[in-house]
Amino acid sequence: MSPTDAVFIALLASRCLNRPQYWWLVVLAPLLAYLIGSHEPLARFSDPLTALAAVALAPRWAPVGLLLVIPEYSSLTESIVAALAWFLLDRLFDTLLARLREDAIFPRLRGWPIQLLVIGVLYYTLLPLVWL
Amino acid sequence: MSVPGHSIPAEEEMHFGRVALNLGLVTEEELERALGAREELRAAGIDTLIGDVMLDRRLLTPVQCEQILAEQDRLLREAGLLGRVRAAPTIGLLVAGMVPVLSHMSVSGVLTWSGALLIGFALSNRNPWRWVGIGWIATVIAPGTSMASIAGSGRLLHGWRRPLGAVLLGAALALLPLPETLHQAGPLFLLAAVVLAVFRKAP
Amino acid sequence: MTKLIGPIIHSGKTNRMMMVLVLVSLAPSLVAAVMRFGFAAALLVICALAGAWLTELVIDRRQAFDGSAVVTGVIFALLLPVTAPWWLALIGGMLATGLGKHAFGGLGCNLFNPAALSRVILMGLIPGAWFISTAVTIDGITTASPLARESGLLAPTITGLLSGSIPGTIGQVAPLAVLAGGLMLVSLRTIDWRIPLTFLATVAFLALVLPPGIRIEGHAPWLLGNPLLHLVGGGTLLAAFYMLSDPVTAPFTPGGRIIFAVVAALAMMLVRFYTPYPDGAALAVLLANASVPLIDRLTLELGPPPSLEPPDNL
Structure with missing residues (x-):
């Protein structure tokens, strides 16, 4: 899974879970995944250790953390950028949802379909910035 | 009123x-x-x-x-018409079902993922630690399988129909000869939005 | 929580009047495009317009005659390279109105500029339809953008860009016509002058100061330190006067609009300098649109209370 896809699918997963108090700790998951994966002595155990770390950060938000650690981050910068991108998108998405006039939207599109559409549009909008 | x-x-x-x-x-x-x-x-x-x-x-x-x-x-x-709608099981199913195709899993990978999801679901309910354990066992049996993709998908599902739905969706997306465009999250989200809108109960 | 939604304070101008003004301002660009590219450009404009308007007619018959779908269709057509197939224009027009506007609740409720949204999504879904060989000639040649680095063309000149002899999208053949139309909208207070002015000034500034990336040095060195090229090339002028200035998708406060234009200019220049994507104007518009609720929150919470007078562009 590419880091971009992981960020966006984790963004979607985060919308269907109740938010625990320390949900934002999940932002550390990609960083931990990279650090564990790049540490030579831990190479054999990197997969389980990464998964355990992702769950330990926020057990109630384990799916988000686990989805964020699926990609193999090639550099520390990449893992930090992925974490920050997920966090900023999560905040941005909240403000966009608050701006939606759900009473004006077609009943069939209200709720999840319109949220999926907005995430889809954000995906295509931000895709070129992956090159930066 | x-x-x-x-x-x-x-x-x-x-x-x-x-x-x-x-x-x-x-x-x-x-x-x-x-x-x-x-x-x-x-x-x-x-x-x-x-x-x-x-x-x-x-x-x-x-x-x-x-x-x-x-x-x-x-x-x-x-009324749940605005903002976040929590604990939405269908979205959990969709996210889990997208994991194999986005992870570019091989046929054996998809089979391991599906098996682990179904067996794991029978054993683990919604405990994330147990899901990590199940993912670990799956990687021991079939090396090269991603633990995080099994545990992450499994923890999102509940009810007995949704794991089955996620497995069917995951296998279909990953194994059917779909256009390359659908191997990315963006188009899958747009497609999912259309499918959800079309098949939801008429208001 | 305060919920800010689209037009609340009435200016006396109806939607139809505003749309007619926008269409009149776009007329010189359309005429120039048809004169330059002939039937091919006319066909694309008609298809985009038909797609947008028929979709509007099917979804909401009452809005179909306010002119907004026609404006959306025309702006989308201006973003197309003339080598684009007719069906791309038709689908683009439909997508702009159906997904860009009505999926979000119709006129006044859309979060993103419909034409930019349609272009960006179609470029992501069917990129092949946008980048057809530059060797194709109809009455002239055209590519997705004269700033495209992989086009294999020689460095474009300012004279070439101004005269429309450099390949580009339909809307780029006559930058002076776009500029004249935009200035007309500003003078009639149909759009807020702050957005195009800040956007164009920031683009010029960034063109001078941004360091070259590896993607620019070997492919299009002419893009460095050449602000005029960035201003008249690509979709800069269309974005400044027709897409960013859309009052529905722009911030509420004057200060917010300045931040919004800076965000858009920065995004566009980063895409042009450091990514292989051509142009980036439509992407920048969408990115700036996505940041509007954040900008509004920031400017309303930190800045002075907004005036109850109608904004300049209403």
């Missing part, structure tokens, strides 16, 4: 004019007049909002308008 059997107000109770009336900011007569004026404008080809009409006719001040919008926002949120 409420929908029988529900504590949430009916949708017409959330309309701007009705909220203004319920808050005591306009009288029924004023609301009728504003609605009539809006109909006249619409007949003349000018589509306008009832709030605009009330502002134009000085039935409301901009501050009162904001107050009504805030109340409308609260009612919509309570």
Whole structure:
């Protein structure tokens, strides 16, 4: 899974879970995944250790953390950028949802379909910035 | 007025004019007049909002308008029509089902993922630590499988039908010869939005 | 929580009047495009317009005659390279109105500029339809953008860009016509002058100061330190006067609009300088649109209370 896809699918997963108090700790998951994966002595155990770390950060938000650690981050910068991108998108998405006039939207599109559409549009909008 | 059997107000109770009336900011007569004026404008080809009409006719001040919008926002949120809808099982199924295709899993990878998901579901319910354990066992049996993709997918599902749905969706997306475009999250989200809108129960 | 939604304060101008003004301002660009590319450009404009308008007619008959769908269709057509197939224009027009506007609740409720949204999504879904060989000639040649680095063309000149002899999208053949139309909208206070002015000034500034990336040095060195090229090339002028200035998808406060234009200019220049994507104007418009609720929150919470007078562009 590419880091971009992981960020966006984790963004979607985060919308269907109740938010625990320390949900934002999940932002550390990609960083931990990279650090564990790049540490030579831990190479054999990197997969389980990464998964355990992702769950330990926020057990109630384990799916988000686990989805964020699926990609193999090639550099520390990449893992930090992925974490920050997920966090900023999560905040941005909240403000966009608050701006939606759900009473004006077609009943069939209200709720999840319109949220999926907005995430889809954000995906295509931000895709070129992956090159930066 | 409420929908029988529900504590949430009916949708017409959330309309701007009705909220203004319920808050005591306009009288029924004023609301009728504003609605009539809006109909006249619409007949003349000018589509306008009832709030605009009330502002134009000085039935409301901009501050009162904001107050009504805030109340409308609260009612919509309570009814689950606005903002986040929590614990949505169908989205959990969709996210889990997208994991194999986005992870570019091989056939054996998809089989391991599917098996681990179904067996794991029977054993683990929603405990994330158990899901990590199940993922670990799967990687021991079939090296090269991603633990995180198994544990992450499994923890999102509940009920007995959804793991099955996720497995079928995951296998279909990953194994069917779909266009390369659908191997990315963006188009899958757009497709999912269309499918959900088409197949949801008619409101 | 305060919920800010689209037009609340009435200016006296109806939607139809505003749309007619926008269409009149776009007319010189359309005429120039048809004169330059002939039937091919006319066909694309007609298809985009038909797609947008028929979709509007099917979804909401009452809005179909306010002119907004026609404006959306025309702006989308101007973003197309003339080598684009007719069906791309038709689908683009439909997508702009159906997904960009009505999926979000119709006129006044859309979060993103419909034409930009349609272009960006179609470029992501069917990129092949946008980048057809530059060797194709009809009455002239055209590519997705003269700033495209992989086009294999020689460095474009300012004279070439101004005269429309450099390949580009339909809307790029006559930058002076776009500029004239935009200035007309500004002078009639149909759009807020702050957005195009800040956007164009920031683009010029960034063109001078941004360091070259590896993607620019070997492919299009002419893009460095050349602000005029960035201003008249690509979709800069269309974005400045027709997409960013859309009052529905722009911030509420004057200060917010300045931040919004800076965000858009920065995004566009980063895409042009450091990514292989051509142009980036439509992407920048969408990115700036996505940041509007954040900008509004920031400017309304930190800045002075907004005036109850109608904004300049209403």
